[in-house]
Amino acid sequence: MGKVIVVTSGKGGVGKTTSSAALGAALAQNGEKVVVVDFDVGLRNLDLVMGAERRVVYDLVNVIQGEAKLTQALIRDKRLETLYLLPASQTRDKDNLTPEGVEKVITALKRAFDWVICDSPAGIERGATLAMRHADVAIVVTNPEVSSVRDSDRIIGLLDSKTLKAENGECMEKHLLLTRYDPARAERGDMLNVDDVLEILSIPLLGIVPESMDVLRASNVGSPVTLADGHSAPAIAYFDAARRLKGENLPVAIPGEKRGFFGKIFGRKAA
Amino acid sequence: MNFFRLFSRPQSAPAARERLQVLLAHERASAGDSDLVTKLRDEILRVISKHMQIDDEKVSVKMERGAQVTTLAVDIEIPFEAGKKAA
Numbered sequence A: 001m002g003k004v005i006v007v008t009s010g011k012g013g014v015g016k017t018t019s020s021a022a023l024g025a026a027l028a029q030n031g032e033k034v035v036v037v038d039f040d041v042g043l044r045n046l047d048l049v050m051g052a053e054r055r056v057v058y059d060l061v062n063v064i065q066g067e068a069k070l071t072q073a074l075i076r077d078k079r080l081e082t083l084y085l086l087p088a089s090q091t092r093d094k095d096n097l098t099p100e101g102v103e104k105v106i107t108a109l110k111r112a113f114d115w116v117i118c119d120s121p122a123g124i125e126r127g128a129t130l131a132m133r134h135a136d137v138a139i140v141v142t143n144p145e146v147s148s149v150r151d152s153d154r155i156i157g158l159l160d161s162k163t164l165k166a167e168n169g170e171c172m173e174k175h176l177l178l179t180r181y182d183p184a185r186a187e188r189g190d191m192l193n194v195d196d197v198l199e200i201l202s203i204p205l206l207g208i209v210p211e212s213m214d215v216l217r218a219s220n221v222g223s224p225v226t227l228a229d230g231h232s233a234p235a236i237a238y239f240d241a242a243r244r245l246k247g248e249n250l251p252v253a254i255p256g257e258k259r260g261f262f263g264k265i266f267g268r269k270a271a
Numbered sequence B: 001m002n003f004f005r006l007f008s009r010p011q012s013a014p015a016a017r018e019r020l021q022v023l024l025a026h027e028r029a030s031a032g033d034s035d036l037v038t039k040l041r042d043e044i045l046r047v048i049s050k051h052m053q054i055d056d057e058k059v060s061v062k063m064e065r066g067a068q069v070t071t072l073a074v075d076i077e078i079p080f081e082a083g084k085k086a087a
């Protein structure tokens, strides 16, 4: 049985889709079977970020409504043969996602894949609650910024109350993925730093992805950043996060902590 | 203190952290009953209207969150005639 992961945040635009694609590709590079499911019905983007937008024929809603078989809707990645995408519908709305339908699809995917990654839409409505419903593990994507942290706190509350795991009295495994982290701003004290966010949300840290042009470049060419440039800083952060997801105990490097000579002299936060 | 920081703007991140800590402590405590104020308002209204006639619109229930305590302010306008009419 595969593991179901929800990538969620509450707040929009923090990097859920970017992270779903990057982690999916990172996990699949080791030969594990991965499917990334777009739950953002009406506003799909995962297909674009993964470079599969021209290959979408059927989608999640078609499968749920019985208009297509699951195997017809799954798109295999052109670069990695163990990576698949299940796109969302662009023309219908979230009401077409039924709890029963979602359950059926997830159950089938769990049987066929090692990892089922659910890219949640923003918000706390139906799409978001259905995306998290069957999760074994949650990745809470947060930017170091007040509104994102607040929304993440809200989402953590929902993960602990509205999911199947929570309803069965089990504890949802939650991880924090801090994205769009700008070391210079954190250093200047104009952005919440890693410790601040960890202290406030108090869930374990899965990784820190720096703010980077490489993410934009990767999405421009339709490639998860872990495939586009595996040596870029965000790609390395996602690769490490993927290893931690698999249970490896890797220390998390805080971007900007490794500084050059001048950085050491001028950039340090003195006691 | 950073040498250059003496000449620059004060840091804003500490304020962000403190505001979040206060806010989230409250939001977590009241999670699940976000409509607490509405419930309180309805019940208060019901109790009072047993004894006097009041205007729904003239009742305000507000919850204000401080760092240590939360205050509940109930403001009800009672017309001169209210007591008599209900009796």
Ligand SMILES: Nc1ncnc2c1ncn2[C@@H]1O[C@H](COP(=O)(O)OP(=O)(O)OP(=O)(O)O)[C@@H](O)[C@H]1O
Pocket (backbone or CB within 6 Å): A009, A011, A012, A013, A014, A015, A016, A017, A018, A019, A040, A045, A120, A121, A122, A179, A180, A181, A209, A210, A211, A212, A213, A215, A216, A219, A234
């Ligand atoms: N580490 C990063 N550095 C720079 N830009 C980033 C980074 N992560 C994400 N972005 C950019 O931020 C924007 C939003 O990212 P993304 O679409 O992944 O967010 P989302 O949480 O899925 O949004 P939505 O809530 O709308 O689904 C995109 O333009 C993306 O390229």
Ligand SMILES: [Mg+2]
Pocket (backbone or CB within 6 Å): A016, A017, A018, A040, A045, A119, A120, A121
């Ligand atoms: Mg998205």
